[in-house]
Amino acid sequence: MTKTRLTIITALVLTMVFVALALGRNAAERLAERDQRTRPVWEVTLEANGTFLYADDWITTVRPPAFRQQHIFNERFISKQLIHRKCKPRIPGRNKIIWRAPELAGGPLRFQARCTFCCVLSCQPTPAMNRSTAEIDAETLPGIYWTTFRNTAANREIAAMGLKLVPSERPAIERVKVFYDYVSKLGSHPPAAQGDSSAEKKRGREPSPYAVDTTVARASGAVSCLRQGWGDSRAKSRLLVALCRSQGIPARLVMGLELTEGQELVQPHYWMEAWVEGQWLPMCTTNAYFGKDELPANYLILQLGDFKIVRGSSMDPEYSFRVRRPLRGLLMSGQEAFQPGQGDNPSSILERFWQKVTLSNLEPAEQDLTRFLLLFPLGALIVSIFRTLIGLQTFGTFAPALLGMAFLDLKALPWGLFIFLLTILVGWGMRHFVDRYHLLLVPRISVVYTSIILFLIVMIVVTSNYGIPTTKYLRLFPLVILTHLVERFWTIEVEDGPVASFKTLLGTIVVAVTVCLALSPLAVKNWMFRYPETIFLILAAQLLLGRYTGYRLAELYRFGDLLEVHGRQKGTT
C-alpha cells in the first residue's frame, strides 16, 4: 500500500508542477501580449503559381532567415501538387525551399505552392537567432561573394561613374554616403513620356494585377538605371550595390517586405547593405534611410543577395506576397506559441524565464522535431490505457503507438492501413518460408527485415507507376518496426494458434488507429508545443496506471463463466 501511496503522491506533485508551469506561462504570455499591440505579429504568405512541363522541373522559393531581431516561427509549406524540401543555405542569408512534383502523371502540371510564416520584428534575439546573425553578418573579406564585380563594358560604365562621384582615396564610409546620396536623388518612376514604352507594354501583355512581372528584370538592372536616370527600388539598390562593389566595397542587395497595417497585398521591397567599418550598413535609397538607426522597424528581410524570389527550372512562376495580422483569437487558440521577448526591456524575471524555456525560440527545423517528439508520450499513454484498462492484446508495447504515428494524416489512414496489412502479410508469408531453413534468430530477423524492405520498394515503384505516391500516405521509415511485429505474429501463431495471432493483430490495429486519430488534430499538436509541461501531467497519469489494480475490461468477460456458475450454485444451495 505504501508503494501505491508513494505513486499517488508523486502523481499529485507532477500534476501540481504542470499546473504551476502552465499558469506561469499563461501569466507571462499575458504580459507579453500587452507588448504585442506595439510590436505586432505578422503573418506573411508567399504564393507561387505556375506549370511544370517536365518531370524533373522544380522551383525554389525564398525562406526568411531568423536573425538579428527578426523572429520567424510557425512556418508552413503547403502545396497540393508539390513536395518540398528545405535546403541548407550555401550563401549565408539565402535560405530556400525546393519544390518538386512527386510524379508527373502525363501532361503539364499546374501547381500552387504556398509558404506561410509568422514573424515578429525587433524582438530580443534568441540564442538560435544570435547564431545565425553571427553567420550572416560575419566579417567580409575581399574575394568572397559580396565583392564580386565583373569587368564588363557595362560595369566599367558604373565604375567610371563611381570614380567620377568621389575619388577612391576617401574613406569607405564617405564614399558610400556619396553614392547613396547620388542614387537617392534618382527618380523612382519614369518621366511621363517614357512610361508608355516600358518593357511590359512592349511585350503586349497585361501584367496580372498583383504578380511581379519578372520579364522587366533587365529593365531594372543597375546599368539601365544609371543610363535612364530612374529606377524602381530594385534597380536603384542594384545600382548602389554595383557602385560600392566597383570601388572595392563589399555590398549586398537585400530583399524583403515593408510590413504596414491595412495593406494585404505587398510588393517586394529592395534595399542594400554595404560593409563599412567592420559592419553591414543598411541603406534604403527608395525611402531614403541611411544606417541602422534610420531604417524603420517594419522592414522584414526575406533574402540577402540578388536572387530571384521564386525561381523555376524551366519557367518563372508568378508569385505574390500577402501580409496580415493574425487574429487575436487565433493566437489564443494555440495557433502559435509564446513569443520570445519583445523589445529591449523584458519586463520581469518571470517573463525572462519564459523567454528562455519557450519552444518557439528554437530554430524552425528543431521546432518541427520537437512538435513530433512531444507526441510520443501521448501515444505511450494511449497504449497504457488500452493495455491496463481495456486489456487489449497488442504486438509489442509501443509498436502500435509508433505505427499510429506512421500514418501521416486521417485522409490517408485507410490507405496506410492497407499498406500496413499487406506488408504484415507478406512478412508473415516470408517468415513461414524462412522457418524451413532453421535459421538463428538474428540472421532470421534480418532476412525477414530485408524482404519487407524489398517489398516496400517494389510497392513504391509499382504504385508510383500508377501515379500513387505511397510516401504521401505513410512515413515509411517507422515501418521498419514491422519486422518486429511479424516475428511476434509468427510466435503467437505457433504457440497459441492463428485465432490468437489475428486477434492480437486486430488489437494492434485498433490501438494504432486510435493513436492516429487522437494525435492528428492540429489542436493537440499545438497544445503540446505551447504547453510542453503537459508531459508532467501525462507522466502522472502513467504513474497512476502503473499502480492500477482494478479489472481490465476484457476480464469482465473472461471470468464470465465464473459469475454464471457462481450464480447457479447460489441458487441451488
Place this chain on the structure above:
Amino acid sequence: MNWLERIRRLRELGVLGMNERNVRCILDLNPRSRFPVVDRKQEFHELCREIGVPTPDIYGVIPTHSALRRLDNLLSHHNEFVIKPNRGAAGRGVLVIVGVLTPGHLPREEGLEGREKSVLPVANAPTPLSDVTFLRYNGRRLGMAELLQHVSSIISGLYSLGGHSDQAIIQQRVVSDPVLQRLSFQGTADVRVVCYKTVPVMAMLRLPTSQSGGRANLHQGAVGAGVDLATGKTFRAVLRNHDMVRHPDTKESVLGFKIPHWPDILDMARRVSRAVGLGYLGVDIVLDQHRGPLVLEANARPGLAIQIANGEGLLHRFAAIDSREISGFGTRDS
C-alpha cells in the same frame, strides 16, 4: 449484466485481475533477483535436490557446441530421455525420445502405436551411437545426425525467446501415472499448485488435449480441473474459459477424480515455494509412473485461469493468509 454489476460480483467472488496480480503479487511479492532460479531449469533442479524434493533427473547438460562430443557418452546409458532448452518457454524445442533402436532390432511399424511405444527393444550392447535411430514420442524416427543438429540449435538459441545462446538439458522422461494417462491426450498431465506467501492456496489438474498439442497450458487449449485442496479431488473443469465435464479427446469425465499422493504434492509445493523465495508462485508437479510426484518446474508469473477452473477467486484466500499474520517467508504455517 452491465460492467459495474460484473465488477461488483467479481469483487464479491474475490477474483484476482491481471493488473492486480502484476502489482500486488508479482511486483510487490516476487523480487526480480529470484526469477532466474525458476526460469532456468538447471538451477531449479539443483535447488530441488538441495531441499530434497524429488524432481526428474537431469542426465546431463550440454552448455556449448564443443561439449557436443559428450553427447555420445551421455546418451549411451539411456533409452528414454527428453532434450529441452534450459531457458525455453511454452514447450518449444522439447524433444521427447521414447526409444533407441539398434540396426538389428528394428521393430515392426505396428508396434509403435499406442502407449507401448516406451517398451521397445533396447540397445544393451555398446552399439556405436552413429548407427542407432531414435524414436520420438510422436512415432517419428531421428538419426544421430539430426539429434545433434537439434541440440546444436538449442545451444545456438533457436528456441530461447530472447535469442540468447542457451544450454541443452537432457532430462529423465516422465512417464505419467497410468490413472492420469487415461484422462489426458498425449503429453504429460500435471498439477499446478499456486502458493501465496509459501502457503498453497489453489490447485488444478492440467490435462493436455489434441488442441493444446500435448502441452499443459490452459490458454493453448488444455483442460484445467479445479482440485479441492483438502481432499485432492477434482470438482470442476474448464476448457478455454468455459465449463466442461468430459475430456474432449478421451471422453472421460474429469470430475471427481482423486489425485494420488495428494498430501505429498502439497508438501512439495510448500517446500519449493519456501526455498525459491517468491511470494506468488506456481509449482508444476507431475506424477511419474515409478517415482510418484516430481516437481517439474515453477512459474514466477502463474496465470489466472486457475480461478475459473476452481470457480472461485484467489483474493479471499490471500486475505485469509494475510490475516494469519505470517511475518515474511519461511515461517511456520499450519
